[in-house]
Each structure stands twice: as structure tokens, then as C-alpha cells.
Amino acid sequence: MTNKWDVVIIGGGLAGYVAANYLAKNDLSVLILEKAGSIGGRARTNKMKQQLFNIGPHALYKKGKAISILEELGINISGKSPKLGGVLIKDEVEYAAPLNLSALFSSQLLKGKEKMEWLSMIMKIKNINVEKLTDQSYKDWVEQVTKSPTIKSLLFVLARLSTYCHPPDITSAKVILSHVKVSMDGVLYIDYGWQTIIDQLHNKAIISGVDVQTNVVVTKMIKDEDDDYKLISSQGDIFPGKYVISTTGPSELNAMLGNDKSLPKDNFFEEIIPVKGATLDVALTQLPNPKQLFAMGITDPLYYAVHSPYAILSENRNHSILHVFKYLLPDEKTEDKDLKTELELFLEKLQPGWKNFAITSRFIPHIVVNQRFPQTGDNQRLYQLKNKFSGLYIASDWASPHFILSEAATTSAKQAVEEIIIKEEESINANHYRRLSRI
Ligand SMILES: Cc1cc2nc3c(=O)[nH]c(=O)nc-3n(C[C@H](O)[C@H](O)[C@H](O)COP(=O)(O)OP(=O)(O)OC[C@H]3O[C@@H](n4cnc5c(N)ncnc54)[C@H](O)[C@@H]3O)c2cc1C
Known part of the structure; x- marks a missing residue:
């Protein structure tokens, strides 16, 4: 094991692994520290009773930045696009969703x-x-x-x-x-879940020599006399690195920076609010209403979609994997049990008697979908924040001024690596000239 890594990455989710793969291509030594016992962050997929659940409904934009970055890194993406259609529900009435031409003309929603x-x-x-x-x-x-x-x-x-x-x-x-x-260019539901993306990134990173340590909670970050970083874990272990990429949320990063006098402070960390939702992930032996594959509330901020017709998510292709989701307001205080009831009732309307066919289900209330609600004025604040910390780079779904979700996680990770490479080249050139001037 190296005494000091060129780059230490905090977090083994999508952003962390994208960054690690680009860094390894540039011959830099890399360590990923992940606080959980398993890798993937919010892009992980859990197997429950042989059914595969992403953390809530996950769709990859077909023509987005994330897919092109993943393909550039040699990741195979397999899955299909859901058909546009389904229903929209307004004041308890179902209307054909005007998302394709025939539904547009037949739908009673638009006059x-x-x-x-x-x-x-x-x-x-x-x-x-x-x-x-x-x-x-x-x-x-x-x-x-x-x-x-x-x-x-x-x-x-x-x-x-x-x-x-x-x-x-x-x-x-x-x-x-x-x-x-x-x-509008379409999305993909991924065969065997988003974990397949993480696992491929992980395997490529390991083959390229990236170190990965799980069950390590980074609690503190300090700068030493050589201007390098030292990351300290909850166990008291120290991980030194010339550069750090943080993929944690803003409040975790703020806590890590703590009171170290060598590191600047920024109020923006505390002002960022996350995008949250509640998800009910369900596996059924069959759908009571097989034609009902997609629905959204107009009056209520609810989503329902069956993902399994378009992606392999169960060993038994007859089984149905679906997600029911509520988009939450930033200050929403609804009790967990009320959220669960609301999601179950929405599903009951669309798939009456679904509980009779349930293999397994999972309810997650108040999950962070994106670490930052993108607001006007954020651009400036993000640029200022990122320029404050020399040698510390921020990648994650809150770190891009242009995008959110996996688009932001992957683009900000790639950008962090590009900035490190430039810095590294500058530092190599400066050392070279220093040596030459001594001759
Ligand atoms: C319900 C839901 C639906 C979504 N749907 C979509 C979708 O349809 N399309 C889309 O593009 N995106 C979607 N997303 C968002 C997408 O999953 C995330 O944007 C992406 O996975 C974020 O990756 P990340 O690496 O930035 O963050 P994370 O996945 O959160 O990774 C950060 C990692 O850092 C670790 N960590 C945190 N603190 C520490 C510490 N102190 N020490 C060590 N490790 C630490 C965490 O454990 C975690 O593994 C969805 C998310 C959710 C929750």
C-alpha cells in the first residue's frame, strides 16, 4: 500500500467511481474511501427475494452526458426505453397522457x-x-x-x-x-439495475490499480505543512493525499472541513437544500391490470411506472417490478406512515388488489434524490465555492452548475479530474524549471 496517494476520493458512488477511472487512465495513484459496507451509493441495486430494486425509480437519459461519459470509460449499458404513454390523473379522473401523437389527439385532457x-x-x-x-x-x-x-x-x-x-x-x-x-430523446431502464454500472466501474478501477476501502467514515480533513491533505476516519486512521475529491453531500463536507484554520469557510454549504422523495418499490408475481404501465398525478405529485417490461429485474421474466413515488416539497413534514398509505392507495387505484400478488416491497420515506435543489443564483455560488479550496475538488450531483442527478455526478467527476491533471502538469513543470535553474 502506498504511504500517500495522488488522489483520495471520499465516496464510492457514481461520481467517485467515474473520477477514479479517469484518474487511473492518467497514471495517478487513487484511493476510494466509502463509509458503507458496500459500494454504489444511491446508484446501488438491492436484491430482495430474487427481485432487483434500484433505490427508487432510476432512468438513464439516452442522449445525456452520463451515458456518453460511461461509454467513454468502456461501460456496457444494456436496457430498453419505456414506451411513452400511460395516464395522467387530475382530480381523480384518468386521462391518456398526451406524450405521443395518437394520445395527444385522443386525450380529453387538452381541449x-x-x-x-x-x-x-x-x-x-x-x-x-x-x-x-x-x-x-x-x-x-x-x-x-x-x-x-x-x-x-x-x-x-x-x-x-x-x-x-x-x-x-x-x-x-x-x-x-x-x-x-x-x-425528450428518451430514457433507458437498465438490465439488472444501476449496480451493473457501478460494478463495471469498480472492476475496471481495481484492474487499473485503484485502492478501495469500505466501512471507512471520513470525519475530518486537514492540510499538513507540505500543503497536502490528511483525511481522518472515525477509527482514527489517517489517509494522506496530494489531492482530494469529495463526493459526499454538502453538509458532510462542511462537517469534515470543521474548524481547521488552514481551510476556508463558506455559508453556501448550509443554505443548500436537497431534492427529496418517498419511494415504494414493489415486486409482483403479476399485474392485476397488465395494461397500466405508467401514471402520474397532475393534482398530486405522484409517479407510478412498471420498469420490468423494459429491463431485466427478476430471474422470472413474468414478475413485475414497479415503483410508486411521491415528489416531496423541501419543507414537507408528512409522517412516514401517511406517506406510505398515500403511495399504497395510489397503487391500489392503478393495480387493484396488488397486495394479493406481492412478492416483496420496500418503502423509503424522505430519501435524498439530489443533494441540491437547483435554484437561480446557484451558478455563481458554486463557482466561488469550488475555487476556494486549493487541492480539494467537489464532484457529486450537487456540484454542477448546469445539471443535477447522474448527469451532474458524472460531469462534475470528469471535470474534477481534468482540473487535477492540469494542476499536476503545472506542478511537474514548475519542479522541472526549479531543477533546471539550479543546474
Ligand atoms: C429515488 C431516487 C431516484 C433517482 N432517479 C434517478 C434517475 O432517474 N436518473 C438519474 O440520473 N439519477 C437519479 N437519481 C440520482 C442518482 O442516483 C444520483 O444522482 C447519483 O447516484 C449520485 O451519485 P454520487 O456519487 O454523486 O452520490 P452518492 O451515490 O450519494 O455517493 C456518495 C457516496 O459517499 C459516501 N460517503 C458519504 N459521506 C462519507 C464519508 N464521510 N466518508 C466516506 N464515505 C462517505 C456515501 O456512502 C456514498 O456511497 C435518483 C436517486 C434517488 C435516490
Whole structure:
């Protein structure tokens, strides 16, 4: 084992492993420290009674940044795109979701001229230049582009579906529309779950010489006299590194930086709020209503989708794996048991008698989907924060000014590595000139 690593990465999730693979390609020694007993973070997949559950509904954008980064790293992505369709529920009434042409014309949700307006709205979003929307909230953008209450509510549904962000008034129009735009090119449900992505990244990292240690909780970060970092674990072990990439949440990172006088402080850490949701992951021997594969609430911020027709998630292909999800408000205080009842009742409406076919299920209330609610003004704060710490880089789904979710986790990880490589080259050149000047 090396005494000191070039780079120590805190966190063995998607961002940590993407960073490790790029670093290893550049011949830097790398250590990943993961606090859990297993790897993957929120991209892990659990096997329960032979059924595979991602942590809630997970879909990879087909034309997004994450997929191109993963492919660049040689990761095989196998899975299919769900068909666009299903139902939207408004005031207890089900309507065909106007997400494909035939449903658009048959759906009773949109009246007369609204159908054409919705069609041109979709074209508008596909061609929108999001850079012009930096200072606008999504709600303001929606108010500006339509007067129709139904089209407004459809735009809020699209935003929830593509980003998990709810409510629209505080979210950045730029970030939301970037994601809505890319989701219009389709998404993939992944065979055997997102763990397959993590496992491939892990195997490639290990083959390239990356060290991985699980069950290590980093509690403190200090800078030594050589300006290198020392990470200290809850067990008191010390892990020295020239550079650090943190993939933890903002509050964990803030706690690690603690009161060390050599490290700057920033209030932004405490002002960041996460995007949260409640998920009910369910495996059934069969669907009571086999045609009902997708539904979203218009009045209530609820989601339902059966993923197993498009991805292998059970040894028995007749079994159905589905997710029911509630998008939570940042200050939502609903009790766990009430959230569970709400999700179960929503499922009961769509799949009456589902409990008779249940193999297993899992309910997770108040899970962090994304570590930062993307708000207007975040760009500036993030740039300032990232430039404050020399040698410390932040990668994760909260660290990108442009994206959230896996798009942010992967792009911020790649960017952190690019910045380290530049710094490393500068430092090698500086040492070279210092030596030359001594000759
Ligand atoms: C319900 C749900 C649905 C989602 N759906 C989608 C989707 O459809 N599409 C999409 O693109 N994204 C989706 N996401 C988001 C996606 O899963 C995350 O953005 C991504 O997995 C984040 O990866 P990460 O590495 O940045 O963070 P994490 O996965 O959180 O990894 C960080 C790691 O750091 C470790 N860690 C934290 N503190 C310490 C410490 N002190 N010491 C050591 N280790 C530490 C953690 O244990 C964790 O493993 C969803 C997430 C959830 C929860």
C-alpha cells in the first residue's frame, strides 16, 4: 500500500467511481474511501427475494452526458426505453397522457386549440437555448410561455418526471429545461439495475490499480505543512493525499472541513437544500391490470411506472417490478406512515388488489434524490465555492452548475479530474524549471 496517494476520493458512488477511472487512465495513484459496507451509493441495486430494486425509480437519459461519459470509460449499458404513454390523473379522473401523437389527439385532457399549443410547446422545448434562462425560475418561465392552466400543469408534470424537482417556483428554469429537453430523446431502464454500472466501474478501477476501502467514515480533513491533505476516519486512521475529491453531500463536507484554520469557510454549504422523495418499490408475481404501465398525478405529485417490461429485474421474466413515488416539497413534514398509505392507495387505484400478488416491497420515506435543489443564483455560488479550496475538488450531483442527478455526478467527476491533471502538469513543470535553474 502506498504511504500517500495522488488522489483520495471520499465516496464510492457514481461520481467517485467515474473520477477514479479517469484518474487511473492518467497514471495517478487513487484511493476510494466509502463509509458503507458496500459500494454504489444511491446508484446501488438491492436484491430482495430474487427481485432487483434500484433505490427508487432510476432512468438513464439516452442522449445525456452520463451515458456518453460511461461509454467513454468502456461501460456496457444494456436496457430498453419505456414506451411513452400511460395516464395522467387530475382530480381523480384518468386521462391518456398526451406524450405521443395518437394520445395527444385522443386525450380529453387538452381541449381544441390546446392540443396544437402543446405540440408546439414540445417543439419549443426541444429547440430552446437554456443559456438565456440563467436568472429565471421554472415557474416564471411557464407563466411567460402559456396562459392555459392545463398546459402549465403539464409543464410542471414534465419537470417532475425529468428532474424530481417540486415545487417549480424556486427551481432554476435553465437546469429544469436542460433535463426536460434531454429526457425528450428518451430514457433507458437498465438490465439488472444501476449496480451493473457501478460494478463495471469498480472492476475496471481495481484492474487499473485503484485502492478501495469500505466501512471507512471520513470525519475530518486537514492540510499538513507540505500543503497536502490528511483525511481522518472515525477509527482514527489517517489517509494522506496530494489531492482530494469529495463526493459526499454538502453538509458532510462542511462537517469534515470543521474548524481547521488552514481551510476556508463558506455559508453556501448550509443554505443548500436537497431534492427529496418517498419511494415504494414493489415486486409482483403479476399485474392485476397488465395494461397500466405508467401514471402520474397532475393534482398530486405522484409517479407510478412498471420498469420490468423494459429491463431485466427478476430471474422470472413474468414478475413485475414497479415503483410508486411521491415528489416531496423541501419543507414537507408528512409522517412516514401517511406517506406510505398515500403511495399504497395510489397503487391500489392503478393495480387493484396488488397486495394479493406481492412478492416483496420496500418503502423509503424522505430519501435524498439530489443533494441540491437547483435554484437561480446557484451558478455563481458554486463557482466561488469550488475555487476556494486549493487541492480539494467537489464532484457529486450537487456540484454542477448546469445539471443535477447522474448527469451532474458524472460531469462534475470528469471535470474534477481534468482540473487535477492540469494542476499536476503545472506542478511537474514548475519542479522541472526549479531543477533546471539550479543546474
Ligand atoms: C429515488 C431516487 C431516484 C433517482 N432517479 C434517478 C434517475 O432517474 N436518473 C438519474 O440520473 N439519477 C437519479 N437519481 C440520482 C442518482 O442516483 C444520483 O444522482 C447519483 O447516484 C449520485 O451519485 P454520487 O456519487 O454523486 O452520490 P452518492 O451515490 O450519494 O455517493 C456518495 C457516496 O459517499 C459516501 N460517503 C458519504 N459521506 C462519507 C464519508 N464521510 N466518508 C466516506 N464515505 C462517505 C456515501 O456512502 C456514498 O456511497 C435518483 C436517486 C434517488 C435516490
